Amino acid sequence: MSAYLDEVFPQVRGMFGIDTLEDDRVVMRLHADERHLRPGGTVSGPAMFSLADVAAYVATMARIGPEALTVTTHCSIDFMRKPVSGRDLLAEARLLKLGKTLSVTDVLLYSEGVAEPVAHASLTYAIPPRRDA
Amino acid sequence: MSAYLDEVFPQVRGMFGIDTLEDDRVVMRLHADERHLRPGGTVSGPAMFSLADVAAYVATMARIGPEALTVTTHCSIDFMRKPVSGRDLLAEARLLKLGKTLSVTDVLLYSEGVAEPVAHASLTYAIPPRRDA
Amino acid sequence: MSAYLDEVFPQVRGMFGIDTLEDDRVVMRLHADERHLRPGGTVSGPAMFSLADVAAYVATMARIGPEALTVTTHCSIDFMRKPVSGRDLLAEARLLKLGKTLSVTDVLLYSEGVAEPVAHASLTYAIPPRRDA
Amino acid sequence: MSAYLDEVFPQVRGMFGIDTLEDDRVVMRLHADERHLRPGGTVSGPAMFSLADVAAYVATMARIGPEALTVTTHCSIDFMRKPVSGRDLLAEARLLKLGKTLSVTDVLLYSEGVAEPVAHASLTYAIPPRRDA
Numbered sequence: 001m002s003a004y005l006d007e008v009f010p011q012v013r014g015m016f017g018i019d020t021l022e023d024d025r026v027v028m029r030l031h032a033d034e035r036h037l038r039p040g041g042t043v044s045g046p047a048m049f050s051l052a053d054v055a056a057y058v059a060t061m062a063r064i065g066p067e068a069l070t071v072t073t074h075c076s077i078d079f080m081r082k083p084v085s086g087r088d089l090l091a092e093a094r095l096l097k098l099g100k101t102l103s104v105t106d107v108l109l110y111s112e113g114v115a116e117p118v119a120h121a122s123l124t125y126a127i128p129p130r131r132d133a
Numbered sequence: 134m135s136a137y138l139d140e141v142f143p144q145v146r147g148m149f150g151i152d153t154l155e156d157d158r159v160v161m162r163l164h165a166d167e168r169h170l171r172p173g174g175t176v177s178g179p180a181m182f183s184l185a186d187v188a189a190y191v192a193t194m195a196r197i198g199p200e201a202l203t204v205t206t207h208c209s210i211d212f213m214r215k216p217v218s219g220r221d222l223l224a225e226a227r228l229l230k231l232g233k234t235l236s237v238t239d240v241l242l243y244s245e246g247v248a249e250p251v252a253h254a255s256l257t258y259a260i261p262p263r264r265d266a
Numbered sequence: 267m268s269a270y271l272d273e274v275f276p277q278v279r280g281m282f283g284i285d286t287l288e289d290d291r292v293v294m295r296l297h298a299d300e301r302h303l304r305p306g307g308t309v310s311g312p313a314m315f316s317l318a319d320v321a322a323y324v325a326t327m328a329r330i331g332p333e334a335l336t337v338t339t340h341c342s343i344d345f346m347r348k349p350v351s352g353r354d355l356l357a358e359a360r361l362l363k364l365g366k367t368l369s370v371t372d373v374l375l376y377s378e379g380v381a382e383p384v385a386h387a388s389l390t391y392a393i394p395p396r397r398d399a
Numbered sequence: 400m401s402a403y404l405d406e407v408f409p410q411v412r413g414m415f416g417i418d419t420l421e422d423d424r425v426v427m428r429l430h431a432d433e434r435h436l437r438p439g440g441t442v443s444g445p446a447m448f449s450l451a452d453v454a455a456y457v458a459t460m461a462r463i464g465p466e467a468l469t470v471t472t473h474c475s476i477d478f479m480r481k482p483v484s485g486r487d488l489l490a491e492a493r494l495l496k497l498g499k500t501l502s503v504t505d506v507l508l509y510s511e512g513v514a515e516p517v518a519h520a521s522l523t524y525a526i527p528p529r530r531d532a
Binding site: 045046047049050053071072073074075076077078079080082 | 178179180182183186204205206207208209210211212213215
């Protein structure tokens, strides 16, 4: 899956890691990295969005198999706390629904080692019709 | 305002331009740029999120003055169409509410020269209490 | 369309009126009514949600024709100001996207005669596959 | 708390019950009731919104004490499955953030006795400044 991600998201190669990959639960990691920092050393909103987005993508792929055409159609994200400076950011994604044409995934983001979430997102992916159907 | 943005968002220096800056309407531009492309040559979701976020930030700043501590607390975004490859992306932001503790901004994203929007977002910014109050 | 609404939403018969019904813009009205008031005489959040929901439904129906099976899959709503007591509530809905499997509608809610919106919503409707296709 | 709810939400008296009331987790119940049904016997979207809204309200009240002025500022809700006809609807609410000026609550809605959620919501409540502060 990591190799597949590097291929589908070449612009973020090496940015994300997969900690856990289960049937309906995925944990991904955004490596602390200078490029995504805001003044003050915390992770930027767009970087948090990216992590939530890729985690929801992987949670969906884990069930339907690689489908590069799958696209995000909606994201609702609450930024609740400032990420801890210098720590990796973890995303815990749970697939809430896998339908024929869309998936819905709940994602909580944490600074590694901190109990309280920094952000909470819900993402919808559109799933293309099966071409072999 | 452009110089201020470069200072507050150093990681995206030069990425965004301001086309229009009015009292409750801002148009910003994301320069077509290899770094933000997905396979197929279109702008990535995170880059669209970034553009909506910075446009809502500028729409809020245009009214309250520079406040670097202002933070995004919520974003809801619908990705509706694929951006046109190679075109700049424009964000038209309208401030719907400016309260004492938060602002709400509506943002429509377009590929330059195309009438139908590629994405639609609503963003909430938390405004810090006035320190001189 | 009004008669059709009464049939599809029998539980809200008479609650809503259609002021304007154009190709991609619909204005609907929630009649001021004791049943939907909160303490203090303003319209309740659920009543505002209902109005936004039915306006997005009508905006979609206006384009695809009556489809009772069409269902709301997502709503994101910002409550920005207190509605004015005793006034009807108006919803201005614009269809932002009409795809094969979903529609996206932007809705602004106003107290009649007041310029500043009380709420802003974005709704997604899932459109069932054509049975005659 | 039930008596308090009847006072604050007189228009829905008797509609909701509280199953569980813990420090950061609340379970509420929407009694199956003819008034909220859509054609086909399922619970309507607005009734689901109401249940999520009141559950988030109670989850916030459980921590800060009764504050009738607390208002919903945002709700993002995904409707994922059709509720089961004739069953009560349960809402499991978890307070994700309690700040000085706002709370964020995650809510999952279930048909009683069914494992898969029918809807998922995130709600933000604005908390008024302490008058005795």
